[in-house]
Amino acid sequence: xxxxxxxxxxxxxxxxxxxxxxxxxxxxxxxxxxxxxxxxxxxxxxxxxxxxxxxxxxxxxxxxxxxxxxxxxxxxxxxxxxxxxxxxxxxxxxxxxxxxxxxxxxxxxxxxxxxxxxxxxxxxxxxxxxxxxxxxxxxxxxxxxxxxxxxxxxxxxxxxxxxxxxxxxxxxxxxxxxxxxxxxxxxxxxxxxxxxxxxxxxxxxxxxxxxxxxxxxxxxxxxxxxxxxxxxxxxxxxxxxxxxxxxxxxxxxxxxxxxxxxxxxxxxxxxxx
Amino acid sequence: xxxxxxxxxxxxxxxxxxxxxxxxxxxxxxxxxxxxxxxxxxxxxxxxxxxxxxxxxxxxxxxxxxxxxxxxxxxxxxxxxxxxxxxxxxxxxxxxxxxxxxxxxxxxxxxxxxxxxxxxxxxxxxxxxxxxxxxxxxxxxxxxxxxxxxxxxxxxxxxxxxxxxxxxxxxxxxxxxxxxxxxxxxxxxxxxxxxxxxxxxxxxxxxxxxxxxxxxxxxxxxxxxxxxxxxxxxxxxxxxxxxxxxxxxxxxxxxxxxxxxxxxxxx
Numbered sequence: 001x002x003x004x005x006x007x008x009x010x011x012x013x014x015x016x017x018x019x020x021x022x023x024x025x026x027x028x029x030x031x032x033x034x035x036x037x038x039x040x041x042x043x044x045x046x047x048x049x050x051x052x053x054x055x056x057x058x059x060x061x062x063x064x065x066x067x068x069x070x071x072x073x074x075x076x077x078x079x080x081x082x083x084x085x086x087x088x089x090x091x092x093x094x095x096x097x098x099x100x101x102x103x104x105x106x107x108x109x110x111x112x113x114x115x116x117x118x119x120x121x122x123x124x125x126x127x128x129x130x131x132x133x134x135x136x137x138x139x140x141x142x143x144x145x146x147x148x149x150x151x152x153x154x155x156x157x158x159x160x161x162x163x164x165x166x167x168x169x170x171x172x173x174x175x176x177x178x179x180x181x182x183x184x185x186x187x188x189x190x191x192x193x194x195x196x197x198x199x200x201x202x203x204x205x206x207x208x209x210x211x212x213x214x215x216x217x218x219x220x221x222x223x224x225x226x227x228x229x230x231x232x233x234x235x236x237x238x239x240x241x242x243x244x245x246x247x248x249x250x251x252x253x254x255x256x257x258x259x260x261x262x263x264x265x266x267x268x269x270x271x272x273x
Numbered sequence: 274x275x276x277x278x279x280x281x282x283x284x285x286x287x288x289x290x291x292x293x294x295x296x297x298x299x300x301x302x303x304x305x306x307x308x309x310x311x312x313x314x315x316x317x318x319x320x321x322x323x324x325x326x327x328x329x330x331x332x333x334x335x336x337x338x339x340x341x342x343x344x345x346x347x348x349x350x351x352x353x354x355x356x357x358x359x360x361x362x363x364x365x366x367x368x369x370x371x372x373x374x375x376x377x378x379x380x381x382x383x384x385x386x387x388x389x390x391x392x393x394x395x396x397x398x399x400x401x402x403x404x405x406x407x408x409x410x411x412x413x414x415x416x417x418x419x420x421x422x423x424x425x426x427x428x429x430x431x432x433x434x435x436x437x438x439x440x441x442x443x444x445x446x447x448x449x450x451x452x453x454x455x456x457x458x459x460x461x462x463x464x465x466x467x468x469x470x471x472x473x474x475x476x477x478x479x480x481x482x483x484x485x486x487x488x489x490x491x492x493x494x495x496x497x498x499x500x501x502x503x504x505x506x507x508x509x510x511x512x513x514x515x516x517x518x519x520x521x522x523x524x525x526x527x528x529x530x531x532x533x534x535x536x537x538x539x540x
Contacts, residue, residue, distance in 0.1 A: 008363075115508050116470030123504045126492030203369050207474055210371045211489055226371060237379055244372030251367040259363075 005263050012256025019250055023069045032060035034067040035218040043236050055225075055239055056232055064220035065246055071221035072209075073250060075136055076202045082140045083201075084194055087147025092178050092186070094148065095155030105148065112145035118204060125213045132221065135205055135214040143201065147190060154186040188265050195258035199251040206247050222247050281307070294498075298505060304498035306491075313502035317484055321506075323393065324476065324483035328468045330399055331406030336461070339411040343418025347426060348445055358415065366412035370471055374405040374478035391480040402479045406471060410464045414457075421456050425449035455526050462518035466511040 022029060031051060038058030046053045052061040094102040112120060125138035158164065159182060167181050208214050209223030217228070222243040229239030278284045282293060297304060303313035346355040381401060382390040389398055425431070426449060434444045473485035480486070484503060491499035522529045 114512055115504070116467040116511060118467075118470040118473065119504060119507050122473060122488065122492070123500055126488075126500060127497075199367060206369060207371055210369075211474065211477060212493070223369075223371075226375075230375075233375055233378065234383060237375075240372070240375050244369065244375070247372065248364075248368050251369070252364060255363060255367050 005260055008256045009260030009264075012253050012258075012260060015249060015253030016257060019069055019073055019253065022066055023073055026066050026070055030060075030063035030066045032063045034059065034063040034220045036060070037218075043232070043239075052242060053238065055228070056236070059218075061238070061242055064225060065222075065242055067220045068222045068225060068243065068246065071132065071215055071219060072202065072206055072223065072247065075132060075221075076198070076205050079136055079139045079143070079201060079205065080194060080198060082136075083143045083147060084190070086140065086144040088151050088183070088186070088190060090144065091148035091151025092155050092182060095152035096159060096174070096178055096182065098156075102152070106152070109145040109149050112142055113149070117142050118207070121204060121208065122211070122213070125208050130213050130216055132209070132215045132219065135208045138208070139201065139205055143197075146197075147193065150193060151186055151190060154189065155182050158182050158185045192258075192262045192265050195254070195261045198254040198258060202247065202251055202254065294501065303502035303505065306499050307496045308491075308494050308499075313498050316487060316499065317502055317506050320482060320484045320487050323481060324469065324472045324485060327399055327402045327406065327475065327481065327483070328465065328472055330403035331468060332410070332461070332465055334403060334407035335411035335414055338407075339415035340418050340457070343415040344422055344445060344450065346415070346419045347422035348441060350423065355419075358419075362412040362415050365408050366416075368409070370405050370409050371474045371478055373408060374401065374475060377401050377405060378478075391478070393481050398479075398481075402475050402481060405475050405478070406468055409471065410468060414461065414464065417460050418453070418457060421453040422449050425452050428452075451525075455522055455529075458521045458525070459518045462514045462521075466514050469507055469510060 031049070036059060038054065041050075041054050041058040042056055044050060044054040044058070050060050050062065052065070055061055055064065090105055094105045121138045121142045124141055125134050128134035128137065164177060164181050167177050172180070205214065206221070206223030206226075209221050210227050212224075212227055215221035215224040217224070225243040226240055226247075229236070229243070232239050275284075282290055285293075294304060301314065303317075305312050306316060342358055346358045349355055378390055378401060381388045388400055389395070392398055422445065426445070430448065431444055434448060435441070472483060473488060475481070476483045476485040477489055484506065488500060488503040490496075491503065
């Protein structure tokens with residue numbers, strides 16, 4: 001059982017390493033300009049110049065997929081960092097100070113968690129209008145809530161412990177107590193949740209893009225590429241198969257690592273949801 | 274132009290407009306679509322049965338396969354079936370529904386030609402959208418079933434039942450499954466809520482005129498009353514589902530008392 005787990009963790013890490021190296025090395029790895037249009041070379045089969053063929057505008061599929069790593073995974077990683085920053089700081093403030101701040105923040109959290117996450121994200125991205133930065137804003141505006149609630153709960157339980165009392169007796173200020181005493185105790189379960197949720201975050205961001213709310217042409221984003229390929233499903237299914245494979249593989253990688261991390265750090269949560 | 278602004282109350286300050294909308298909403302009036310003047314509630318009510326039918330069919334399909342699979346994986350823990358199910362559910366759970374749907378179209382509608390590509394009208398049109406939703410949530414439901422049954426199998430009462438000569442399977446079905454139901458119902462209710470959210474994407478893939486595609490169209494038309502109505506509507510359904518699962522606990526496990534707050538079993 002645990003041997004199978006460590007093996008799947010390793011596979012997951014390899015997949016993530018693969019994507020990170022593509023993300024960083026995109027300009028070197030891409031054989032062509034991902035936005036260069038060649039009207040006379042539309043929907044070509046794979047060749048030496050275009051290893052995965054061309055799309056409906058004659059653009060190099062391979063180069064678009066490679067640069068897509070930056071848009072799809074890059075946006076998801078930026079979103080994850082912003083979500084964690086907002087969720088941890090607001091949750092910590094809420095749990096540490098309690099009182100009216102806590103009351104107001106937690107009611108906002110209640111409202112956000114009263115929906116399936118995709119619905120408010122869809123509405124916010126829709127109100128802001130199409131654009132990758134709006135998709136980023138919408139996902140951050142919705143996803144922070146779960147983390148804030150988790151952090152608040154953990155802070156509430158840790159803040160009464162003796163070592164916090166001791167730090168306060170030694171004259172530590174609020175900021176020092178939160179950052180040095182509370183956060184180190186709070187972080188492991190938060191990071192586990194983040195790594196397990198990373199896959200669904202990627203799916204949500206690419207999904208909003210697929211609906212037409214995210215990256216606009218000619219940006220090579222995987223979800224937007226799927227959307228572009230829809231009219232050619234019957235004539236050139238490869239336009240949809242490649243970007244879908246890329247999204248799925250990335251999500252598999254994050255899910256393997258996330259579950260491995262959860263089994264490692266917090267066995268109680270194993271398969272609990 | 275000014276007359277239209279006045280008619281739509283766009284010349285009023287924002288708090289007043291919001292108050293007007295809120296007051297209308299609690300009395301069942303969600304306003305009218307900017308695009309075609311249809312009352313939002315009427316549009317939602319007309320389209321909701323279609324969304325509900327694919328969601329219910331999807332949930333039914335998922336439960337029918339996922340629960341037995343989860344039970345067998347738990348009882349035969351470590352077997353090759355358990356491993357295959359573990360890998361299979363992980364892969365299925367990682368596929369975007371907006372890609373899986375098209376793969377199913379390519380397989381069943383294009384290559385085999387036994388089901389329609391997209392659209393709405395006959396029972397056959399329900400199959401692929403429901404299957405797309407089912408595969409996604411079936412994966413997580415099966416893993417959850419496996420985990421809770423495993424937890425139950427480790428309990429003391431299982432040893433007692435084995436000692437008095439009950440078979441492994443009848444213990445699992447008659448005792449463990451019954452205890453696991455409380456958790457399973459919560460997760461199913463939550464998943465069903467997400468299924469309704471996921472319908473936004475599946476309806477776009479399969480061109481189904483449900484509430485999800487209504488919302489997506491409204492977003493591109495900047496038809497704000499429809500977007501607001503859709504969000505309020507799905508939020509209400511999600512809350513009702515949560516309420517239902519809370520009520521189901523007390524019925525399944527009388528030890529849980531919602532009113533007294535003296536619950537001995539953590540929800």
